[in-house]
Amino acid sequence: xxxxxxxxxxxxxxxxxxxxxxxxxxxxxxxxxxxxxxxxxxxxxxxxxxxxxxxxxxxxxxxxxxxxxxxxxxxxxxxxxxxxxxxxxxxxxxxxxxxxxxxxxxxxxxxxxxxxxxxxxxxxxxxxxxxxxxxxxxxxxxxxxxxxxxxxxxxxxxxxxxxxxxxxxxxxxxxxxxxxxxxxxxxxxxxxxxxxxxxxxxxxxxxxxxxxxxxxxxxxxxxxxxxxxxxxxxxxxxxxxxxxxxxxxxxxxxxxxxxxxxxxxxxxxxxxxxxxxxxxxxxxxxxxxxxxxxxxxxxxxxxxxxxxxxxxxxxxxxxxxxxxxxxxxxxxxxxxxxxxxxxxxxxxxxxxxxxxxxxxxxxxxx
Numbered sequence: 001x002x003x004x005x006x007x008x009x010x011x012x013x014x015x016x017x018x019x020x021x022x023x024x025x026x027x028x029x030x031x032x033x034x035x036x037x038x039x040x041x042x043x044x045x046x047x048x049x050x051x052x053x054x055x056x057x058x059x060x061x062x063x064x065x066x067x068x069x070x071x072x073x074x075x076x077x078x079x080x081x082x083x084x085x086x087x088x089x090x091x092x093x094x095x096x097x098x099x100x101x102x103x104x105x106x107x108x109x110x111x112x113x114x115x116x117x118x119x120x121x122x123x124x125x126x127x128x129x130x131x132x133x134x135x136x137x138x139x140x141x142x143x144x145x146x147x148x149x150x151x152x153x154x155x156x157x158x159x160x161x162x163x164x165x166x167x168x169x170x171x172x173x174x175x176x177x178x179x180x181x182x183x184x185x186x187x188x189x190x191x192x193x194x195x196x197x198x199x200x201x202x203x204x205x206x207x208x209x210x211x212x213x214x215x216x217x218x219x220x221x222x223x224x225x226x227x228x229x230x231x232x233x234x235x236x237x238x239x240x241x242x243x244x245x246x247x248x249x250x251x252x253x254x255x256x257x258x259x260x261x262x263x264x265x266x267x268x269x270x271x272x273x274x275x276x277x278x279x280x281x282x283x284x285x286x287x288x289x290x291x292x293x294x295x296x297x298x299x300x301x302x303x304x305x306x307x308x309x310x311x312x313x314x315x316x317x318x319x320x321x322x323x324x325x326x327x328x329x330x331x332x333x334x335x336x337x338x339x340x341x342x343x344x345x346x347x348x349x350x351x352x353x354x355x356x357x358x359x360x361x362x363x364x365x366x
Contacts, residue, residue, distance in 0.1 A: 012052045019056050040211040042233040054218035061124040064098040067141050067148040068175040069130025072203040073166040074100040080206030110144045126159035128187050131168040131175045135183030162196045170198035177311035197222045198229040202305035207286045208234040239276035239302050242284040273318040274301030281306040
């Protein structure tokens with residue numbers, strides 16, 4: 001029998017590490033970032049050196065625009081850590097335009113946007129935040145006399161790829177909720193067939209955004225997506241699948257009210273309206289606030305914000321889900337307690353029978 005060899009350790013080339021150090025990034029932090037991003041993308045660790053080289057050698061031009069948005073995704077990005085937003089802007093991308101962080105305003109800002117679009121035509125990555133209002137000719141969102149409809153179409157047409165951050169640009173979000181007075185739509189609905197990837201969530205998780213950019217830097221393409229245009233690495237599993245409260249669901253342990261003993265003990269929040277069973281996102285694994293926590297971990301149920309039309313389909317947020325097609329969670333939550341009780345009764349009954357038998361045997365022997 002042959003001896004099993006240990007896997008060959010993956011190492012980042014010395015030259016790449018020295019470049020990172022020259023920018024003031026420690027080797028430890030650089031390796032940690034490349035390894036974590038590779039893991040987030042669900043790529044084999046053997047690709048860490050390739051990811052590191054791509055991050056160190058490439059800077060992709062980025063145009064970041066906002067339409068019907070609250071700027072929540074920009075704020076989430078600005079508060080990102082490991083790397084910080086500053087690290088990303090200064091080292092990984094060349095941010096050519098962004099209303100939230102740029103100093104220029106008015107016609108100077110518009111000139112910068114159009115100049116970047118012309119200079120980097122077919123090469124820049126477009127980041128879109130917010131939905132696009134199509135009602136009444138697009139009058140509900142205009143910049144410099146140009147509607148969001150026309151602006152978005154032109155920018156997407158000339159981009160190498162488009163990343164939609166947040167639920168509004170991905171699926172229309174809250175602006176598209178019934179009765180949708182502005183005729184808000186997603187970027188994918190406005191410009192079908194374009195190379196677009198959706199990163200829904202309210203707000204987008206900055207780690208998923210960073211990983212998507214790194215994938216583009218490394219491979220020159222966007223990550224593989226599901227049928228809704230979401231990257232499989234971030235939206236391939238239900239929140240319910242990786243939730244730290246899942247064990248309590250399986251055990252039939254549910255919080256019945258906010259603040260009750262079960263809620264304080266970390267039991268399942270399904271009965272309090274958690275939409276985790278039909279929401280696809282990696283919130284339980286990447287989390288928010290530098291990976292410290294996420295809504296369910298802090299005691300609030302998932303509201304399904306990374307799903308299409310979540311404002312219409314997931315409300316009321318504090319009411320339990322109806323039957324989820326193909327999942328059967330409703331049946332589980334209603335019956336699991338009875339099933340466990342029955343199973344427990346059977347187990348104890350069997351134990352009692354065996355004890356009686358053993359006791360009878362003992363008496364006979366005596």
